[in-house]
Amino acid sequence: MRCYCCGYRFAVPKSGIAGIARVPKERVVDKGETLFFIDYEEIDALSQEEAKRNLSNEDSRIVVITLLSIALHEPDRDWTEKQCLKYLKHSNDRIKYAAILSIAHIARIDRRFNKCVIPFFREYIKNPELSGRVQDAIDDICMFTDIEESIFR
Template sequence: MTMRYHDPSLEHDEAVRYLATSDVSKVTEALISIGLDETNGDWAEHTCLQFIEHPDDEISAAAIVAIGHIARRFGALDMTKVTPALEQARRRSPSLSAAVNDAMDDIEMFT
C-alpha cells in the first residue's frame, strides 16, 4: 500500500456541504478540515461533538481527532461537553480508544 498525503483544507461552506452527505470519506475529510482550518472555534467544537456520536466509527474517529486539533489551535474547549462525549464514544466502541487517548493528550497539552 502506498500512502499519499492529502490536504483536507476545505472552505467553511464546502465543509458544511460535505457534512450533509452520506459519503463517509467526504464527512471525515470535512471533520479533519474543520479541526485544522475552521476559524470559528465554538462552531467547530459544536459540530465535532455532534459527529462524535455518529454510528460510523470512522466518522466518530475523525470528529475525535478534530477535537484534538481544535484544542491545539484554540487552547480551550468546553470540557463539560467534551469529556462526556469522548468517554461515551470510548464506551460505545472500544476501537475508538486510541483516538480518544490521543485527543485527551492534545487537550491536556494545549488547554
C-alpha cells in the same frame, strides 16, 4: 499539512479511510514492523458553505475530511466546535474518530476545550475500536490546555 508543534504530517489516505494518521516522514509501521508507504493528500481549507454541504454528504470519507478541514482551517471556531460535538454522536466509528481528532486539533490550535465532550470520551474510551484514538486525543487535550487527564475517568 504539518503540525506546527510537532512536525507530524496530518493526512488522509487517497485510497479510502483505512485510518487517519499523524505520519512521521510519510511512513506507517504495521503490526509486523514492516514499513510501507501510502499516498496521502493534503487537507485543504473549505468555505463554511462548502463544509456545510460536505457534512450532509452520505460518503463518510467526505464527512471525515471536512471535519478535519474545519478543525484545522475554519475561522469560526464556535461553529467548528458545534459540528465536532454533533458528529461525536454519529453511528459511523470513522466519523466519530474524525470528530474526536478534530476536538484534539481545536485544543492544540486554540488552547481551548469544551467540557461537553467528556461524557462521550468516557464512553468511547471503553470501545476497543476507539479507545486508543480517544486516549491520543485526551493526551493532546491535556498537553495543550489546562485540563487534567483524571477528568476523563
